[in-house]
Amino acid sequence: MANTPYPESYYAASANAVPPRPALQDDVETDVCVIGAGYTGLSSALFLLENGFKVTVLEAARVGFGASGRNGGQIVNSYSRDIDVIERTVGPKQAQLLGQMAFEGGRIIRERVAKYNIQCDLKDGGVFAAMTAKQMGHLESQKRLWERFGHTQLELMDQRRIREVVACDQYVGGMLDMSGGHIHPLNLALGEAAAVESLGGTIYEQSPAVRIERGANPVVHTPQGKVRAKFIIVAGNAYLGNLVPELAAKSMPCGTQVITTEPLGEELAKTLLPQDYCVEDCNYLLDYYRLSGDKRLIFGGGVVYGARDPANIEAIIRPKMLKAFPQLKDVKIDFAWTGNFLLTLSRLPQVGRLGDNIYYSQGCSGHGVTYTHLAGKVLAEALRGQAERFDAFADLPHYPFPGGQMLRTPFAALGAWYYGLRDKFGM
Structure with a gap:
């Protein structure tokens, strides 16, 4: 079985010592199966466990392997598109709710660090x-x-x-x-994973989700096992691949x-x-x-x-x-x-539900350290039947990239070239 190590980054070299977790090699049942042990998945798992859910987390590589363990480590408030853009897009009522949440992610990080004594150079x-x-x-x-x-x-x-x-x-x-x-972003993820396990959650590493069997009791398949759940949270972001094709079409x-x-x-x-x-x-x-x-x-x-x-x-x-x-x-x-x-094309996060029991959040557009921690709370609220804040995100309009997956990269690069010129000449 493939074993995917951390990239050769400063964060991996200076990470707090944590033994590798086992791969899933059995069939298990749980209330919620979370796909991805980055910030979105770990934040979701923590809020759910604190509210009495049984949670199993599947990670294709190691905890924090993706953006959560490689980013600049900066706690930056709001979203990649600010509240005024949201207000012009969806109107004042929805913007008011999203605006109230724009500064919550940083507070969640500090609460987690204090509550679970996470050593991450905050x-x-x-x-x-x-x-x-x-x-x-x-x-x-x-x-x-x-x-x-x-x-x-x-x-x-x-x-x-x-x-x-x-x-x-x-x-x-x-x-x-x-x-x-x-913060030291990988150590924050590792500390949150330890908190998940301290509350009875289970994390399997080197266990990529290869197929989701949808239905009333969905099943997530890995190379050597499967997880039967009441709910699934898809939290793979840029490392999800084509596991959920309808999500891949609207992001890059x-x-x-x-x-x-x-x-x-x-x-x-x-x-x-x-x-x-x-x-x-x-x-x-x-x-x-x-x-x-x-x-x-x-x-x-x-x-x-x-x-x-x-x-x-x-x-x-x-x-x-x-x-x-x-x-x-x-x-x-x-x-x-x-x-x-x-x-995402709008540079706003995409949040939603597929069918009755598969939830997702993705597309932080480079603004994810704080947003992902908020997203975990919002997803957990939705699974508990409190959907107002979830719906505020889910109702944001999103569109596929022009030309589909084949042309999304050159179109985006052309746009970046234009804005790069604006930066250079102070326009």
């Missing part, structure tokens, strides 16, 4: 960095928008103020969100690249990011970075449509890092990797 504070006056104007509007929905831990920063928190001369200003922050896996330097030492690290906040710029094709617990710089950016692995990740990302921090020109890169996220 730090508070996230910076949105503006490179142009137009981007600064957008941040001013965003602050007013977020405050309208009750989110008040925000500070606008002028050029002098942002230099106090980021040693980079590219920025004209920014916005600090103290409810943002950063994309890759983002991350590098990690050698340890910088306390003194150099503090000159780069004195308050240890994480940072993302305001470009459409944005760069993001932060310090790790052992004072390395983790720097990510770029998008590869169709989720191919670039031949030389360092060659793509290192120049971006040096543009922000030229003082790191002699610093060695210890790790470079790609992680896939799932893009």
